[in-house]
Amino acid sequence: MATLVFSGIGTMLGGPIGGAIGTLAGRQVDAALFGPGRRQGPRLKDLAVTTSTYGQIVPRHFGRMRVAGSIIWATELVEHDEAQGGGKGTPGTTTYSYTANFAIALSSRPILSVGRIWADGKLLRGAAGDLKVGGTLRIHTGQGNQAPDPLMAAAEGAQRCPAHRDLAYAVFENLELAPFYNRIPSLTFEIIADESFDLGALVRDVVEDLEGSLPLPTILGYSSEGPPATDIETFDQVVPLAIDTAGGRLVIARERSHADLVELPEAAIAVGDDDFGGASGFTRHRAPASAQPPMILRYYDPGRDYQASVQRASGRAMAGEPGALDLPAAIEAASARTLIESAARRIDWSRDRVSWRTCELDASIAPGSLVSLPGIGGMWRVCEWEWRESGIELALQRHLPLGADMPPALATDPGRLNSLPDVLPGETGLFAFELPFDPASGGPDAPRCFAAVSSASPDWRGAALFADRGDGELLPLGPSGRRRAVMGTTVSILPDANPLFLDRGPGLVVRLIDPAMQLASIDTRQLAAGANLAIVGEEILQFLHAVPLGDGYWRLSGLLRGRGGTEAARALHIAGEPFALLGTGLASIDTSVLGSAAERQVVALGAGDAAPAQSRVRLDGITLRPLSPVHPRRTVRHDGTCTLSWTRRTRGGWAWQDGIDMPLVEEAELYRVTTGPLEAPLATWSVAAPRLDLPAALWSELAEMAPGAPLQVRQQGTHALSLPLTLCTLP
Template sequence: MATLVFSSLGTMLGGPVGGAIGSLVGRQFDSALFGPSARQGPRLKELAVTTSSYGQILPRHFGRMRVAGSIIWATELVEHSELQGTGKGAPALTTYSYTANFAVALASRPILGIGRIWADGKLLRGAEGDLKAGGTMRVHTGAGDQPVDPLIAAAEGERYCPAHRDLAYVVFEDLDLSEFYNRIPSLTFEVIADERFDLQTVIGEVIEGIDASVPLDGMAGYSSEGSPATDLEVFEQVMPLEIDAGGDTLFIARERRQEAAITLAEPAAATGDDDFGGGAGFTRRRAPQSDRPAAILRYYDVGRDYQASVQRPSGQPAPGEPATLDLPAALDAATARMLIERTARRVDWSRDRISWRTSELDPGVAPGALVALPGIAGLWRVREWEWRESGVELALERALPTGADAAPLLGSDPGRGNPPLDVPLAETRLMAFELPLDGPSGAPDRARAFAAASGTSANWNGAALYADRGDGQLLPLGASGRTRATIGTARSVLPAANPLLFDRGSNLLVSLVDPDMRLAGADTRQLADGADLALVGEEIVQFAKATALGNGLWRIDGLLRGRGGTEAAVDTHGENESFALLDARLTALDSGTLGSDPSRQVVALARQDTEPFAAPVLLGGITLRPLAPVHPRTVMSQDGARTVSWTRRARGGWPWQDEVDVPLVEQAERYLITLGAFDAPLAAWATDTPSLTIDAVTLTRLAMLAPGSALHVRQQGTHALSHPLLLCTLP
């Protein structure tokens, strides 16, 4: 008796005459297909994570697949330390970071390259090949002549380092682990193994003397973890395969290679008690319906980053527990829906069975052959035959009519995924400045330096900040953090205005570094509480209204000018000045490390930046500089003497309270009054009270010496002089 070697595949070997030879040839293919080991890998599973264990199966991948791989080499984590805050009076802080060196094996056959990489579900490498974490990556495609990896060779010694030829793997060198809780993350890789592949690619690499040029339409990728027989069984679930092992070559095709169906002779009658059909010579029956009809197809959906997905056929579910077909292939939803629809229709037709007895020997009537029966419609496929005394008995099943398994035009939905954004890393942008003393919470003898670090898009992971004191040496200031400050460029020139009045007539156009950034207005109470503070050039302003003009351009109106003691800058604006929103997203800097040199800069460098971004420190010294006095007054006495007086202000004392003197934050109250130029005054006075009396004789002499000269007063603080206040002009 000759039967199907692979009964689940629906195909067979030679015919009645060549059956003996065919079965012998079939045995050699049995050994090649099934292999000596009975161990099989999983068919389909949720996306696995990178592991490292001895004896783990390393699959063969075809097309494009997302795989986990296996770690085959690694070193201990590398610790990096950086000392920060070494300025005078500042506490020293040592920060630690860790990197990893390791190799991950991906495929047991050569590949073309690597696409995207996911780490803990986030993109570690984008489709454009950009690595989104610090470090480098090298891809070894598994070529037969690939060299050893230099990092592994340096660590292990070249004589102990294999080249892993015919094995595709990647090596990470100094991969930054700061975003993965200082551990090697769970990695999955998009392996690009072939541009195109078919069944011959999958089976032909393992078995010689095979012809399996079967197109795998709609399959973007496939992973093989078992024997070739397992692969054939997997594909046969959704596409019937015909196998012919009657010769020296194993032929596998979607349809048997026959020019036409073989017409059988009339059935032969039998008289034996155990013979079927009796005088008719044949019997026809319908096989019982499977108690587990194929109703679910699981696959990897390319539209959902290769996540496991399911599709079901249309129609009312059949009785019984539905069977799930696992197809470890990358498909789109439409292809998967078509495959399960065809499978469900094909199974129902094959339930029609006929047992047929013939007295003629035809070598072409072999298991898998298509035959036609006299007096019975349709085509039939030979499943098995047996040569008995009463004739050749054939077991037949109904072959599908043309188009019977054609899937209707039905919609398919893979479900909504939540893929991580794959956008280029943003470029770093930076502003650096000092800010005025912050009342009781600030240290009056220490500068308040800040950096407004940001990126040109939301895909910005922060930057390392350094201080350049003017000598080119970079001193670490720490990391900026990932929160982006709102910064941009002023596209119009802010006109001069009175800092004592609410400026309703002026407005400013601001272009933010990222069009997705936003500004918000504030009401009067919020302005009084310090909302919407912004630095424009070297003037601090507040704005009550912000209007979006599109593409990151904003217009701000309703301005309060010269805030925080910057009234001297209200008439110094120029074109393309920097703009920064002064809020909680600023990064505090160590002023000791930054120094006080006028040419000092803050430098930012992120891993995606091609070169560092440097910014000067604006508002230099404003924290320690006293505020300029206000409210000048002049009184002439009867004897010709002139008394000038003023009202002092104190750093950090921003609330103006009636009848309450602002506390002084300087070591002593002192003032310097000068006549004429500041660098070469005609006369100078020092006082520790907010007034000065010039007698008539001195006043007359100075008026004759330098008529029209201006008299200014500046407060002498602990660390600096304030800006001058014009008291009067001599006649």
């Protein structure tokens, strides 16, 4: 405000030059009245990012902290290419991905381990030690006997690669960069340097003769980038200390307790002109209040993923911004509030000062000692002493009464944390199958193979799919994608039912792989449109009602059985069969890579899998196999000729429309009629129409040769024979 006022007055009186002078004067006034608060202690860094600057200090860390680190070694990005497709009638594609190898220095003193890791603010490594992206992580804790990292030694040479002893660092090998836009992300690490530490640990590395190990129960971690003296000074702002270097030994302790109180003798009178307290031997005064007393404590809150946080002391607001204490330590919010409240109370009490003169020597009195004064109430702390000709002069500061610096229980709000979920990837579930031919999905000569890939964990990030043609060699099929398929297993046994009617029986109980997954009930119109299509074992069906039973169990009822020409599997069900909802979330399988061997199977391997998931291909060959004929009929003419007829069905012709003949998907309409076993038929006929005439003599001959044997018909397709339809049995 003063800047605007002085600038306007200066412009009015002296033009542009006067305005500039007024602006400068106004800024000085604003700074004096409303200037930025005075900061004490090392400056906090708001989760600084990883850098690679030469000469940068690698801090020492104590307890638990979240730090950025410095990149000390890296290679060029590694390019990976993967070719997919290129089979029969499908274009080939090549995808490129990049990984990185690099090392990051974490601490200039040994640590115990590394906890979570964040990359660009997102969780890269969970608390359980699981990497959320592909790659390998090795932690070197900085012990004095640690060996060089094998990757760095292989790249630089065993003779040139240092072991970085007494330096904790992390090495990433082949870290996937796709989630980070093909660049090395900004990383921060949760360092676990010690289970607990004391104040003496901050200086023990540089001071040999040290006495005292002051515990810091409320300080969970601390980062030191400067000399130990700065660290001690920083902690003295929130934890009053008594430091003594007499006798060449450093003693660190809390302020003397009330039990160590020493009573001083009467003050000695001095007659010098420049001596204080000429008539009494002492003087007493109250120091002026600080213009900006520290009322704010900035710290790292482990409850908010070590983000920089602020706690304010209670009290009347003062002009200007209050002073702030910067403590680069990990502290719980409630403990931080207590520390700043106590510090604010101590500052007000310590304004009372006394200069006292005594002529008696007492070896127990030294800076930090607590004393009492004759005729003056309270306790006083010795700040300094000086031996002069007139006596020993003590500078005293009022000490808080017992419990005066302990604030009452105050409500503390640490702030909101929008934490990212830390969930283990979970094991991969796999169910591979073929689907019947669909004219809307491709030509009639290409198999339609899919895999339902899913997991019980919502944090599952997909899996790599491979094809095993039966020889044990794994051929890559590409990633499954992150979207989970709705799948599970059957709990009950699905009984046989007529596929021509809606099955209103007890239905089927299934258990989904994730209890949070949902199934939905539909109406009959949606059922007729093809909704709620699912595969159970070797049968495709639809369900009208889905009733949750709890804990991922569902009862499916109102079933339409044998959809897509799978009616032959109605009576073959067992408990524990795989179940998958058809539709979205299915991974397409390249059949040119998978092959057509009967032993073929699909293999999936995800980040949370101890062993790969395997699945043979269910409904094998159903895409190219013609549907079996229906509606068998047997007619005997007047001359004894037996006429057998049937109705053709077509692959992909799932809608029976009146007045329209079913299209012929195969190259030609051919049928094979056999009698006896299919593997070794007694007689075979090939016809080009859905009809076969057997003269009376031939009929009698067949009856004598194989009485009771069935006559069966199969459609001869372009690629395979259909399943048989029994026309009749011989007498």
